[in-house]
Amino acid sequence: MTTMDKITYQPVRDELAYTFGGRLPVAHLRSGDVLEVDTEDCFGGRVRTAADLPSRVCRMPYLNPVSGPFFVEDAEPGDTLAIHLASIVPARDWGVSSTFPHFGALTSTAHTATLQPPLEERVWVYGIDRQAGTVRFQATETHHGINLPLDPMIGTIGVAPGGFEARSTIVPDVHGGNLDTPRLRAGTTLYLGVNVHGALFAVGDGHARQGEGEACGVGVEIATTTILAVEVIKGVSTVWPRLETDVTVMSIGCARPLEDAYRIAHHNMVGWVGSLTGMGLLDAYQLVSQVGRAPIGNVCDPNYTVLAAVDKALLPAPEPAYHGAHTRLRQHTAGLR
Amino acid sequence: MTTMDKITYQPVRDELAYTFGGRLPVAHLRSGDVLEVDTEDCFGGRVRTAADLPSRVCRMPYLNPVSGPFFVEDAEPGDTLAIHLASIVPARDWGVSSTFPHFGALTSTAHTATLQPPLEERVWVYGIDRQAGTVRFQATETHHGINLPLDPMIGTIGVAPGGFEARSTIVPDVHGGNLDTPRLRAGTTLYLGVNVHGALFAVGDGHARQGEGEACGVGVEIATTTILAVEVIKGVSTVWPRLETDVTVMSIGCARPLEDAYRIAHHNMVGWVGSLTGMGLLDAYQLVSQVGRAPIGNVCDPNYTVLAAVDKALLPAPEPAYHGAHTRLRQHTAGLR
Amino acid sequence: MTTMDKITYQPVRDELAYTFGGRLPVAHLRSGDVLEVDTEDCFGGRVRTAADLPSRVCRMPYLNPVSGPFFVEDAEPGDTLAIHLASIVPARDWGVSSTFPHFGALTSTAHTATLQPPLEERVWVYGIDRQAGTVRFQATETHHGINLPLDPMIGTIGVAPGGFEARSTIVPDVHGGNLDTPRLRAGTTLYLGVNVHGALFAVGDGHARQGEGEACGVGVEIATTTILAVEVIKGVSTVWPRLETDVTVMSIGCARPLEDAYRIAHHNMVGWVGSLTGMGLLDAYQLVSQVGRAPIGNVCDPNYTVLAAVDKALLPAPEPAYHGAHTRLRQHTAGLR
Amino acid sequence: MTTMDKITYQPVRDELAYTFGGRLPVAHLRSGDVLEVDTEDCFGGRVRTAADLPSRVCRMPYLNPVSGPFFVEDAEPGDTLAIHLASIVPARDWGVSSTFPHFGALTSTAHTATLQPPLEERVWVYGIDRQAGTVRFQATETHHGINLPLDPMIGTIGVAPGGFEARSTIVPDVHGGNLDTPRLRAGTTLYLGVNVHGALFAVGDGHARQGEGEACGVGVEIATTTILAVEVIKGVSTVWPRLETDVTVMSIGCARPLEDAYRIAHHNMVGWVGSLTGMGLLDAYQLVSQVGRAPIGNVCDPNYTVLAAVDKALLPAPEPAYHGAHTRLRQHTAGLR
Structure with missing residues (x-):
């Protein structure tokens, strides 16, 4: 990591991606580079007022756009990509x-299918x-309101997934994707296994904050300017995504x-x-059974997300993960x- | 809650209970009473050394004993019992x-049945x-050891459940039971719906600490001396168990x-x-979707346990729960x- | 099985049971005896017209009554009770x-809890x-009707379950109970492990027919006169219920x-x-992977039921099951x- | 359907596909055409003897090849493709x-992850x-053998899926794919919703027979010569796959x-x-609740498969499905x- 370039990328609308895999890269990075990237919100910025019901102003499959993918030089299958x-x-x-009709944890859905009409759609x-x-949360039916801590994620x-697949950005899986965990905040490093030459990572779907499980299926959705740095960890494979913070x-x-x-x-833990x-x-x-925490990410997406979290201070003399990345x-x- | 008696109860072995329901009370309490109760560990105190493999020294169904049940005067179906x-x-x-053979989250079990041999049983x-x-955690195969924070629960x-049922103390359900959540620590009030005259609550299975999910199926199991206070909240029903702390x-x-x-x-939240x-x-x-946390209790018992947690400070002007119990x-x- | 008595039992309303376990026997049988027993329907006979909405005319927990329990002499824990x-x-x-509000496979329920109103209750x-x-099925909104084959079950x-438990008759589990499979028709032998002295079996909840899964949560519910014969198979244990037909x-x-x-x-299979x-x-x-069928029983009760079925003609030279019971x-x- | 061409397609190895979507068509068909297509088995024909352990002779992701995709002229999103x-x-x-290591219903898997070693791999x-x-089934450890009915499927x-996705042929989902149900035998018509211009259907993975659930994860895998006919049903959409037989x-x-x-x-039913x-x-x-059957397809693939089956004779005066296709x-x- 001797060199460091800072790349800036601001997608125009037609460049936004709706899959991981199946897309050509929008820019090339090298290990050690810093990327400043603008991301749209999950609605593509089309939902701005209470009148903009998502099912009316958005059109499938143009939901949950990501910026990218970015080609990381020297990233090969079997390596790990660290994204800080x-x-x-x-x-x-x-x-x-x-x-959103038939989406969320406390409603029937296309998979947990029931004969009941959907919950009312509201913004x-x-x-x-x-x-x-x-x-600031403001109730829609009453005058209740409250300021919540800003906690962007x-x-x-x-x-890009392996096996020649291209997966919707709605889906979280072994390649990452729509993980929807509040732990993906600034200060965190994400480790992802590389499946294709160049890794082809992409990023989007910011939330100003989100509860664990994302019960209603939607966080406080925001466009962001995100700064991240990448490093290729050669010859170290990673199966499922991992996170690391200072603690x-x-x-x-x-x-x-x-x-x-x-x-x-x-x-995995x-x-x-x-x-x-x-x-x-x-x-x-x-030891994991006695010290692990298990924060839930989402209980609404095509795959649900759960984390296993262990504080490094509760491990006996651990080595640095991923060579200290x-x-x-x-x-x-x-x-x- | 004008009066306050402190009752002390130390069960002898034959008094321990293995079901909620189907048992006569061991003592009577009044709303406002304080109870100091001794509880055995989940193995009935029979596992004391590495040689005491649970499947050898324990005999089904004599696992997870509880002290009680305690009859609470004036508690009727439709009321809520608060236990602090x-x-x-x-x-x-x-x-x-x-x-424990075929028990735990990372092993096949009697329900998630596979043809693989069980994991090795070890203490x-x-x-x-x-x-x-x-x-203090001490590894069994290597010299690794580490001191973990004591966090008794x-x-x-x-x-007692409704519907004339008697349920094994291994089971968590609508009547409480083997909830196995680290949130049941001192300083917490538990609210349980009353199903039968006198409520007939019982308590046991202390842990010195436990990870979220209790992955291996067993916490750091301890006998305890537990002090609690009860209050009957008349005419307020509770379906699923609830907890309250200061926060x-x-x-x-x-x-x-x-x-x-x-x-x-x-x-419910x-x-x-x-x-x-x-x-x-x-x-x-x-609001719950944006501020809720969802700590997992257990992922090993006959029913799994998940909590929905909301900090009172993130609610707009809430009333005191259960009249401030x-x-x-x-x-x-x-x-x- | 040298002797054979035919016992007839017609319960009066107050004798009906709502749990397995926790009840005294209504009659005693010997191995080889034949029992002719009347059973009520799951609503206790209270739902007779379209106006008799179950949630109005029935009262919890007085649902799904069974006739019994019957004490079978010489049945001990570790034996198997065969019921033909x-x-x-x-x-x-x-x-x-x-x-029924919030009950069934295609509605949200008390466990698969959503915020939607329940489906309309209808008889x-x-x-x-x-x-x-x-x-005869007769539609309620249109003039459609059709005769379906009668297939009583x-x-x-x-x-009675082990471990001092008493379980609601709504629940199917290792002790049998609300299995709700159309395979429990005449000509079938059911094998149940004995958990308590006398076995204490009970029976009820006839259906004139039922689809696999019992999607709406309710079959075509009937009172029955059922004739069955029992045999105690000494020293042969059975963990989960099993069935046998001629085929x-x-x-x-x-x-x-x-x-x-x-x-x-x-x-188990x-x-x-x-x-x-x-x-x-x-x-x-x-072999089971290539010849097994997997008929679903219910997808609505507190536990769901699936069967593994293998035709004896597709097994190489099998011995008679349970000594030919x-x-x-x-x-x-x-x-x- | 006035014209009828019979197209024959025999893929060479490099033409085999491992995804639905993300591939160019190998041939073009018109509505009404008949296709005779050769398909390889799920192992690509590499497993031929007991010594050919799949995990040794096969390489991910080159499993479960399909022949195709075939472009069907005039098939557009919103239409249905009938394949008889x-x-x-x-x-x-x-x-x-x-x-196969960590694959199947009665073993832990990559998703139902446990710490146990895998079951022995055997052919x-x-x-x-x-x-x-x-x-003919022949046991590997003993001399047991038995002839089973041939029932090819x-x-x-x-x-091709919608939303720009390409999905592994291992996966069954809304686009069809690895459905693994024994009901896909000759005489059956499959209805699939068209997601992309030309539909781009593909076919493979024959089984000589298969139990319901495909418990061990693998049927009796065969290469086939399959004859099928296609019809485009214009302006009729289909969400989830459907089947029809004479009955x-x-x-x-x-x-x-x-x-x-x-x-x-x-x-859906x-x-x-x-x-x-x-x-x-x-x-x-x-009506579905009383007459439906629910045959299980697979309980081993990334998505499990269940069918809802209703005999047409048990429906009051039904119209022909899909205009009699x-x-x-x-x-x-x-x-x-």
Whole structure:
């Protein structure tokens, strides 16, 4: 990581992508580069007022656009791509959320299909005050309102999948994608296994904040300007996405039913703890069982997301993960936050 | 709550209960009473060394004993029983955990049945230092060890179920039971709907600490001396168990698959937020979607447990829950911690 | 089975049971006895016209009554109780079905909880013509009607559970109970593991017919006169319920999610095929994978039911199951059909 | 359908496809054309003896090849493509099955992840006697063997998905794909919604027979020569795949957990019965609940498959489905069987 270029990318509308895979790159990066990228919100910016019902103003499959994909030189199948989120800034002074017919955790859906009519579709517009660090919820039927902490995150980030697949940006899976976890905030490094030459990562779907599970199916959706740095970790493979912060390592599982997402994340974490510490499999299983947290990401997307999180301070003498990539990228981007 | 008696109960072995329901009470309490109760660990105290494999020293169905049940005067079906956990103190200077054949989240089980042999059964003995507030993990195959924060909790607490049922203490459900969530620590008030005259609550299965999901199926199991206070909230019904701390209100859902536990907890929380604030249903759904946390309790018991947690400070002008029972019981037991 | 008594039992209303376990026996039987028992329908006979909405005329937990329990002499834990269904005759010339708020496979429920209002509650009354062998469906909104084949079955049959439990008759599980599979028709032998002295089996919840899955949650519910014969198979244990006809052996799994019910049933069937034929585990797995059918019972009750079914003619030289109990009981009751 | 061409297609190895979508067509068809197509088995023909363990001789993602895709002129998004299977003939006198590490219903998998080692990988070679109509199972550990009825079926058939996606041929979903239901035998018409211009359907993965659920994850895998006929039904959309035989109409649902596959299939069938008969929604729900069968397809693929099946004779005066396409295609191909 001797060189560092800062690349800036602002997509025009026709450049937005709706799949991971099946697309040509919009720009080339090298390991160590910093990217400042503008991202649209999940509605493509079309939902701006309470009158803009998503099912009217949006058209399938033009939902959840991502910026990219970006070709990372020297990234090959079998490598890992580390992406450090240095900064996620809301691009506007508002965000929106909504209900959406037959989408969300507390409604029947196209998969959990029932004969009941859908819940009413409705839009909530949130005011964002970047200075104060707040997002304002305003009820639609009554005068209730409250300022919530601003906690920007990236909902969708991933690489091209393997096996010649192209997957909708709505889907989270082994390649990343619509992970929808509030843990993807600034200060976090994401590790993704590389499936195709150049990795072809893309990013979008910012949220000003989101509850665990994204119960109604929609966060406080925002366009963002996001600064990130990438590093290719050669010869180290990663199966399921992983996260690292200064304090915590996390594994991500995406599946239905939700317990399989839990199993994937924790199976992965047990192996990770074993390799970071040198402990045996059952000892690692035991320790994770007593110190692990299991934050839920989403319970609304085509695959649900659960994380396994372990604080590094609760592990006996762990080695740095991925040869210290998180620390390196964090220092690397220190001046950019 | 004008009167306050402190009742002390130390069960002898033959008094331990293995079901909620189907048992005669061991003592009578009145609303406002404080109870100091000794509880055994989930193995009945039979697993003390690495040689005490649970499947050898324990005999079904004599697992997960609870102390009780306690008859609470004036508690009738349709009322709510508030139980405030004032103090949970480990009774010994050790705790144990284990793997157990075909039990746990990362193994096939009697329900997620596969043809593979079970994982090896193994016991971990933890040293507990109450003064230092630590629980010591020691690996069994290597020399790795680490001190973890002591964070005592109650794994199993519930009332007699309705419908003439008697349920194994292994099961969490609408009556409470084997909830296995680390949120059931001292300082927390549990609300349970009363199903039978006298409520007939019982308590046991302490853990020195537990990860979210209790991945291997077993926490750091301890006997405890637990101090709690009860209050009957007349004419207020509660369907699924709820928790309250000084900061947070929480709803508990128990079901399989795990998403149904999430749905139950969040469906319940949306209704609760609506009634605490006066907001409409969809507004409450929206707010919970952005501020809710969803801590997983267990992913190993016959029903899995997920909580919906909302900080009271993120709700617009909520009324006190259950007429302020939590605050009242907290003050009531202030000298007992 | 040298002796044979025919016992007749017609419960009066107050004798009906709403749990398996937790009840005293209504009669005593000996191995080899034949029982003619009257059973009420799942609504206790209270739903007779389109105006009798179940949620109005029925009161929880007084749903799904069973006749019994019957004490079977010499049945001990570790034995198997074989119950051969010789005859199931509708007791009236009508049956009823209904939707029921938040119950059924194509609606949100108390567990798959959504914020949508329930489907409309509605009753369908079916005419039964025993001579013609038909059940007449009549649409409620239009003039459509059609005669369906009469295919009487028992919805709920089981023994007292172990572990001091008493379970609602709504629940299917390892002890049997609300299995709700159309395969429980006359000519079938049910094998249940004995958990308590005397087995304490009970039976009820007849259906004139039922689709696989019981999608709306309710079959064509009927009162019946049922003739069955029992045999205690000493020293042979049975974990999950099994069925046998002249042609087929079947294992029953009850669980959520539905794939766990499938896993239980097929795990059990692989072991059964192995022991009936003497083949190794993987060979039995392979053969079951190619010849097994997997009829779904219910997708609406607290546990779902899936069967694994294998025709005996597709097994290489199997031994008679349970020492030939099915053939023996079938001959034994030949004159009673 | 005034014209009829018979097209013959025999792929060379490099032409085989491993995705639906993302591929150029190998041939063009017109509505009414008959296609005779050779298909390889799921292992690409590489597993021929007990020594050919799939994980050694096959390489991801080169599994489950399909022949195609075929461009159907005039097929546009919003239309339905009817594909009638006239004949499925095994291409060789043998078939193979196997266990495969961490794949199948009775093993832990990459999604239902456990810490147990995988089941042993093993191959079974079946002899096929087309004259006798048998498939011979031979145990690997003992001398057990038995002739099973030959019942050839197509495991994988589908069209290009919408939304710019390309999906692995391992996956069943709304576009068809790896449906793995024994109901896809000769005499059956499959209806698939068209997502892209030309539909781009492909077919492969024959089985000599398969149990419901495909428990071990692998049927008796065969190469086939398959004869089928296509018809474009203009202006009639189809969401989830449907089947029709002379006797039965069937809807297919693909999802996890298995109950969602059941829900999708039955939700779709209720709507279909409503439109075929003119009955109201709840009446159709009621009738399907009493007459529906729910055959399970697979419980091993990335999505599970359940069907809802209703015999046309049990519906009151139904109209012909899809303007009589099944009858028309059946007559059209009468001489080709």
